[in-house]
Amino acid sequence: MRYHRPTSFADASAIAAGATGTLRFLAGGTDVLVQMRAGMVQPDDLIDLKHIPGVDQITRTPDGGWRIGVAVPGIVLGAHEGLVRDWPGVVEGMNLVGSTQVQGRATLAGNLCNGSPAADSVPGMVAAGAVATVTGPKGSREIPVGQVPAGPGRTTLAKGEVISAITLPPRGKNGGDAYLRFIPRTEMDIAVVGCAVNLRLDGDRIVEARIALGAVAPTVILSEAAAMAIIGTTLDDAALAALAKAAEAAAKPISDKRGTAEFRTEVVGVLARRAAKIAYDRAKGLEA
Amino acid sequence: MSKIHVTTTVNGDRMEFLAEPRETLLDALRNHLDLTGTKEGCGTGDCGACSVTVDGTLVCSCLMLAAEANGKRVETIEGMAGADLHPLQRKFIEHAALQCGFCTPGILVAAKALLERNPDPTDTEVRYWLAGNLCRCTGYDKIIRAVQDAAAEMRQDHRGAA
Numbered sequence: 001m002r003y004h005r006p007t008s009f010a011d012a013s014a015i016a017a018g019a020t021g022t023l024r025f026l027a028g029g030t031d032v033l034v035q036m037r038a039g040m041v042q043p044d045d046l047i048d049l050k051h052i053p054g055v056d057q058i059t060r061t062p063d064g065g066w067r068i069g070v071a072v073p074g075i076v077l078g079a080h081e082g083l084v085r086d087w088p089g090v091v092e093g094m095n096l097v098g099s100t101q102v103q104g105r106a107t108l109a110g111n112l113c114n115g116s117p118a119a120d121s122v123p124g125m126v127a128a129g130a131v132a133t134v135t136g137p138k139g140s141r142e143i144p145v146g147q148v149p150a151g152p153g154r155t156t157l158a159k160g161e162v163i164s165a166i167t168l169p170p171r172g173k174n175g176g177d178a179y180l181r182f183i184p185r186t187e188m189d190i191a192v193v194g195c196a197v198n199l200r201l202d203g204d205r206i207v208e209a210r211i212a213l214g215a216v217a218p219t220v221i222l223s224e225a226a227a228m229a230i231i232g233t234t235l236d237d238a239a240l241a242a243l244a245k246a247a248e249a250a251a252k253p254i255s256d257k258r259g260t261a262e263f264r265t266e267v268v269g270v271l272a273r274r275a276a277k278i279a280y281d282r283a284k285g286l287e288a
Numbered sequence: 289m290s291k292i293h294v295t296t297t298v299n300g301d302r303m304e305f306l307a308e309p310r311e312t313l314l315d316a317l318r319n320h321l322d323l324t325g326t327k328e329g330c331g332t333g334d335c336g337a338c339s340v341t342v343d344g345t346l347v348c349s350c351l352m353l354a355a356e357a358n359g360k361r362v363e364t365i366e367g368m369a370g371a372d373l374h375p376l377q378r379k380f381i382e383h384a385a386l387q388c389g390f391c392t393p394g395i396l397v398a399a400k401a402l403l404e405r406n407p408d409p410t411d412t413e414v415r416y417w418l419a420g421n422l423c424r425c426t427g428y429d430k431i432i433r434a435v436q437d438a439a440a441e442m443r444q445d446h447r448g449a450a
Contacts, residue, residue, distance in 0.1 A: 003292060003309040003355055033351045034332045036310065048356065075345065099420020100398065102333055104345040105352065187419040
């Protein structure tokens with residue numbers, strides 16, 4: 001295995017484009033090293049992205065969003081007051097990944113590119129409208145985060161392409177987001193179902209909403225029907241019931257060792273209702 | 289396959305070794321530097337027995353390549369005691385917070401990292417912080433009690449010093 005330490009994304013992309021065997025990018029490594037140890041993946045080339053300037057930085061964008069470097073670990077996201085104030089749902093999703101030790105290494109970009117349908121940070125990013133900057137041999141392009149996963153363990157990135165940053169949009173006024181997952185214990189487990197809600201209020205009324213469902217399909221689902229169920233409402237009981245129904249209808253889960261399709265379908269409705277209430281309260285400034 | 293020259297600081301001492309590209313920090317600590325206090329439990333980041341800090345951040349040394357430690361400051365269980373045992377080490381003995389002891393180095397390193405960030409944690413905060421450190425002997429209660437007793441003593445000492 002060749003271990004590369006490029007100092008620019010252009011160089012990283014060039015190494016990847018020229019690689020002929022199995023290739024992996026290394027950010028936090030909390031998935032890649034496990035796969036290497038298990039023998040699932042034996043890279044011929046491993047490209048460590050952590051020597052590229054800026055990858056460990058969280059910076060304000062000119063329009064008031066946040067640009068997050070691909071090597072920023074969960075523990076740094078959780079300690080960043082401005083980011084937590086703007087996007088608590090995104091941060092709480094990432095902070096659910098693994099243990100304290102894993103949080104010391106694991107990254108948003110890695111969680112995204114690992115391609116797990118149950119990735120805890122992905123619904124929050126999709127609901128927030130996060131954008132991935134993809135650098136490849138022909139330069140950089142920006143795509144919605146939700147377009148990166150292609151299915152379990154697969155991404156839509158082409159040969160030579162690498163995610164070079166993740167950008168969250170400006171929070172703006174009267175907005176709130178939240179992420180909840182179901183696991184049969186309290187910590188150190190993989191989501192059976194996850195749900196992120198991001199919304200904006202005008203007074204008491206919801207005027208914008210984005211709702212993302214995790215672990216109920218091969219890739220994260222951004223459900224327009226679920227969003228429409230609460231837009232224009234004050235999140236009253238009728239709206240919550242319509243939201244749950246829409247989330248259940250959008251889910252296309254499988255049955256596996258973590259839960260049956262029927263269970264997942266029911267739980268996604270429950271989580272959607274609860275996450276919407278938290279996001280609503282956060283938008284009202286009622287809960288930190 | 290060419291080896292990678294790694295220079296790192298371990299428990300305050302500058303160390304150099306040659307690592308295979310695939311070699312983990314855990315294997316380098318144990319096999320090149322003879323620091324066998326750091327244990328391999330699962331090798332997949334689930335059990336925390338290999339916990340160390342790297343530039344002050346708690347990590348699983350099995351989930352990091354040795355080459356990634358180049359230029360970093362690594363702290364292991366061997367660096368915990370000075371002339372006397374660290375309060376956490378003493379309290380683990382007093383409270384019998386271990387039986388077989390295999391998980392203990394990782395739990396001590398993790399608990400020390402917690403108390404540096406949060407000198408007065410609740411039991412719940414201790415339990416969540418240590419959720420990635422598995423102990424198959426004690427049932428955890430004695431571990432939580434030992435950490436809280438050590439934290440109380442360290443707060444007392446800190447006030448005494450101030």
